[in-house]
Amino acid sequence: MIDAYYDAIKTVHVTCVALSGSLFASRALWVLLSKRALWRWLRVLPHLIDTLLLASGLTLAFLIHQYPFLNSDWLTAKVIGLIVYIALGVAVFRGRQTGTRAVTGLMALIVFAYIVSVAFSKQPAGFLAPYL
């Protein structure tokens, strides 16, 4: 019973991951290349998806009794990574200089890839492991 529940939430989580990453990349490319504002729904939708991403992630964590900042280094790394990813995203969409926005956009994508690598390896170092 719990397993079916866990699998369903994990599917929601991974779907949010795919939507969050692909929407972020397309929105960033759009504002940087077209220099035009985003449609209103494209400014609201990512907040809903990121909230669901965090809520589903935290629910999974509670179900397996692993708690960020308490007993799970890889989940702590994911939460910190998520905060950095969101902050870089704000810099991309609120920033003024195109160069800075492009660099922060690229950094956000690298941080996103790092979080995915932490998720698969269940190690806080993620894809940085060979260099540490």
Ligand code: HEM
């Ligand atoms: C941008 C942020 C995030 C990304 C890109 C992400 C990515 C992923 C991916 C790809 C998986 C599937 C891994 C697999 O199939 O082995 C996963 C699973 C999971 N994530 Fe996230 N995640 C994010 C945020 C979070 C947060 C904030 C938490 C909780 C604090 C969290 C907790 C979990 C848990 C507990 C699993 C299930 C692990 C398992 O059962 O194998 N995630 N995440």
